[in-house]
Amino acid sequence: MHCIVTGVAGFVGSSLCDRLLADGHTVKGIDCFVDYYPRELKLKNLAKARENPRFTLVEENLLTTNMNSLLDGADWIFHQAAQAGVRASWGAYFESYTNNNILVTQRILEAATAFPQIKRIVYASSSSVYGNAERYPTLETDLPKPVSPYGVTKLAAEHLMCLYASESGLPTASLRYFTVYGPRQRPDMAFNRFAKAALKKEELTLYGDGEQSRDFTFIDDIVEGNILAAKSATPGGVYNLGGGSITTVNEVLTIIEGLVGPLKIKRFDKQRGDARHTGADTTRARSELGFSPKVALKEGLAREVSWMESLLAG
Numbered sequence: 535m536h537c538i539v540t541g542v543a544g545f546v547g548s549s550l551c552d553r554l555l556a557d558g559h560t561v562k563g564i565d566c567f568v569d570y571y572p573r574e575l576k577l578k579n580l581a582k583a584r585e586n587p588r589f590t591l592v593e594e595n596l597l598t599t600n601m602n603s604l605l606d607g608a609d610w611i612f613h614q615a616a617q618a619g620v621r622a623s624w625g626a627y628f629e630s631y632t633n634n635n636i637l638v639t640q641r642i643l644e645a646a647t648a649f650p651q652i653k654r655i656v657y658a659s660s661s662s663v664y665g666n667a668e669r670y671p672t673l674e675t676d677l678p679k680p681v682s683p684y685g686v687t688k689l690a691a692e693h694l695m696c697l698y699a700s701e702s703g704l705p706t707a708s709l710r711y712f713t714v715y716g717p718r719q720r721p722d723m724a725f726n727r728f729a730k731a732a733l734k735k736e737e738l739t740l741y742g743d744g745e746q747s748r749d750f751t752f753i754d755d756i757v758e759g760n761i762l763a764a765k766s767a768t769p770g771g772v773y774n775l776g777g778g779s780i781t782t783v784n785e786v787l788t789i790i791e792g793l794v795g796p797l798k799i800k801r802f803d804k805q806r807g808d809a810r811h812t813g814a815d816t817t818r819a820r821s822e823l824g825f826s827p828k829v830a831l832k833e834g835l836a837r838e839v840s841w842m843e844s845l846l847a848g
Contacts, residue, residue: 535554535609535610536560536607536608536609537559537561537608537611538561538562538563538605538611539554539561539562539563539564539612539614540611540612540614540615540638541564541565541613541658542563542564542565542583542591543563543565543576544614545579545718545753546658548580548583549579549716549754550612550757550760550761551563551583552582552583553757554761555586561583561588561590562592563583563590563591564593564594564599565591565592566595567593568617568630570617570720570722571720571721575721596638596641596642597634597637597638601641601644602648604645605645608651609651609653610653610764611652612656612658612760613639613642613657614658615638616658617630617631617635620662620682620808621682621805621808623682623683623684623807624682624683628683635688635691636691639691643694643698643702643706644698647698647702652704652705653764654705654767655707656706656760657691657695657706657707658709658711659691659708659709659711659772661712661749661809661812662680662682662684662685663678663692664685664809664812665678665681665685666811667679667813670812671749671780671814672812673774673815673817673818674773681806683807684807685807696708696770699769700770704769707763707767707769707770707773708771709756709760709775710772710773711756712748712774712775713748713749713751714751714752714756715751715753715838716752716754716829716837717753717837719838725835726842727739728787729790729794730842730846731797731798732793732795732839733794733846735798736798737798737799737800738798738799740799740801741804741808742783742803742805742808743804744784744801745783746782746783746804746811747780747781747782747783747812749813750777750834751827752833752834754829755825759773759775759825762823762825766822766824767823768822771818774814775814775819775825776813776816777829777831778816779830781831786831786835787799789831789832789835790835790839794839
């Protein structure tokens, strides 16, 4: 397949790109290297892909790039690009979220209507669309109630995916990721910050009482979910992708202590926009896609800590 991966230099995008190349596909990746975190980290993410002759990097902004040129010949499109970060989505910076999460998605979908050869457009949505859900685990049919501007933009883009499927016949699929972690995780994400501070014997920052829980999902399982969706998702379908490791942050810190030794923790009040709990009901993804997460939390954390050790070693 000829695959397009947007946000290819990011955490999920680069990991997905490597898997697609390993499976024998051709990948055109696009990224504009926004300065949300350092460019050199993103280039490290792409080091392996850039050695592969079946990979092409397009360094352009999806808001202005020539979509016809980008999508020409595409079979699968994996739309991973987004302005990330729940806490940063408040205030004046919200414009970046509307541009990079909503407008970009609309541009891709509108352009895709001219390319009937496209077999699937897989969108990276988020468990943030649920906010503080009424029940856990949460079903795709439960009412979304985002508690952050970021979640609002992810839900809006997801609605565009469903709209273009029903009104324009595009073969879209939206995957609601639940707290993805693992090697290449963004520097602002909790496990990255925890592992780095623990290994450097520095104080780590924890927001809230630590009893908030998440359905932690290892990166390899998210990548597999994307590929399964490309192959067999129902057009317009929405799917939860969760790892089944619903654990409190305090329990996570205990696991990390077991891997690297005692932690020094500085606690702050909960930040606005942070949901108290998340938990995925993955029945639909299991039955329709064959999704079955393989990596347990302790194993995944050990792999992320090992990756952080190598990153710190230079």
